Amino acid sequence: MAFLRENSRTLLLKTTALAAVAAFIQGCAQTPAQQPPSEATIAAHVAAATRDAGTDLVPLLDLCKPAPAAQPPQAELDKGLKALIDKPAPPPGQAFDNLYFVGADWVSAWAIKTSDGIILIDALNNQMEAAALIEGGMRGLGLDPAQIKYVVVTHGHGDHYGGAPYLAQKYRARVVMSEADWTMTETKLEFATPVWGAPPKRGAGDVSAKDGDRLTLGDTTVTLYITPGHTMGTISPVFDVTSNGQKHRAMLWGGTAFNFGKNVPRLGSYIDATRRMGTVVQAQKIDVLLSNHSAIDSSQARLATLRQQQPAGAANPFVIGTPAVSRALNVMGECAQAQRDRFVLQ
Numbered sequence: 352m353a354f355l356r357e358n359s360r361t362l363l364l365k366t367t368a369l370a371a372v373a374a375f376i377q378g379c380a381q382t383p384a385q386q387p388p389s390e391a392t393i394a395a396h397v398a399a400a401t402r403d404a405g406t407d408l409v410p411l412l413d414l415c416k417p418a419p420a421a422q423p424p425q426a427e428l429d430k431g432l433k434a435l436i437d438k439p440a441p442p443p444g445q446a447f448d449n450l451y452f453v454g455a456d457w458v459s460a461w462a463i464k465t466s467d468g469i470i471l472i473d474a475l476n477n478q479m480e481a482a483a484l485i486e487g488g489m490r491g492l493g494l495d496p497a498q499i500k501y502v503v504v505t506h507g508h509g510d511h512y513g514g515a516p517y518l519a520q521k522y523r524a525r526v527v528m529s530e531a532d533w534t535m536t537e538t539k540l541e542f543a544t545p546v547w548g549a550p551p552k553r554g555a556g557d558v559s560a561k562d563g564d565r566l567t568l569g570d571t572t573v574t575l576y577i578t579p580g581h582t583m584g585t586i587s588p589v590f591d592v593t594s595n596g597q598k599h600r601a602m603l604w605g606g607t608a609f610n611f612g613k614n615v616p617r618l619g620s621y622i623d624a625t626r627r628m629g630t631v632v633q634a635q636k637i638d639v640l641l642s643n644h645s646a647i648d649s650s651q652a653r654l655a656t657l658r659q660q661q662p663a664g665a666a667n668p669f670v671i672g673t674p675a676v677s678r679a680l681n682v683m684g685e686c687a688q689a690q691r692d693r694f695v696l697q
């Protein structure tokens with residue numbers, strides 16, 4: 352979920368001397384120093400995020416706005432979610448030769464086409480959306496939903512698992528979730544609302560993903576990295592995509608917002624995950640950054656660009672390059688550090 356935000360407050364973009372020196376030494380790497388949290392360290396982290404966002408990653412800076420210390424009251428949560436779900440859905444679309452968007456306006460689902468069926472990443476809010484947007488969208492794009500073999504649920508919030516039980520049952524697809532998030536959905540949901548479908552019930556064929564697990568179907572392997580923070584078992588899948596036959600490598604950041612309330616250790620996990628995946632991005636030359644919310648990866652706008660692109664074969668707008676993917680992780684990590692410092696000071 353990425354919708355729980357308070358209004359931003361003005362932050363002085365003051366860089367401390369130490370942060371400036373560190374930034375000089377480290378180029379665009381994250382500010383490393385663990386100084387005692389203060390208004391100055393918060394401002395320095397926001398300044399670093401703003402610098403790394405440049406002009407192309409500005410939507411990510413939403414993450415630097417102060418996050419709420421507690422969840423909203425139930426009625427407010429239900430109402431807010433319903434308003435988001437009621438927004439008209441965008442058309443489905445094809446981002447790469449082997450990757451298709453079958454999402455809602457607010458939350459995305461992605462279908463990876465392999466030589467032996469389809470790996471679906473996320474299942475939207477509920478059965479109705481799974482039927483209309485995932486099954487309907489796939490048919491509209493020439494894909495057969497009966498070919499869905501796996502449903503990877505990036506994390507245990509209902510906007511990603513709500514449609515999973517329906518698809519799993521109808522197509523005997525195997526649900527993949529991390530052990531931490533299976534346990535969370537089986538014991539105590541972090542967010543519970545009737546607006547979402549029930550979480551999937553773990554069956555014999557379902558998968559508990561561990562960090563670094565490789566999910567192979569036909570000619571395609573998806574590596575499942577556990578990136579704790581947004582939930583403690585968030586999965587960020589990494590896989591190859593091709594555009595007009597040219598290979599690229601994509602990472603789907605599986606959970607972005609700080610909507611878990613005042614929890615400093617959890618922000619620490621988030622910060623660690625952005626740093627760790629920063630090294631993975633460099634090592635694997637990941638040049639495509641995807642999200643399960645199109646406000647994060649601008650997927651709707653990029654798909655619209657692709658639809659209008661003439662001639663076919665021009666640059667794919669989803670390919671942003673390895674330096675930009677690295678900067679995106681820095682932005683998220685710096686915003687997490689700013690929020691950690693805010694919570695420590697509260």
Ligand SMILES: [Zn+2]
Binds near residue numbers: 353
């Ligand atoms: Zn979520």
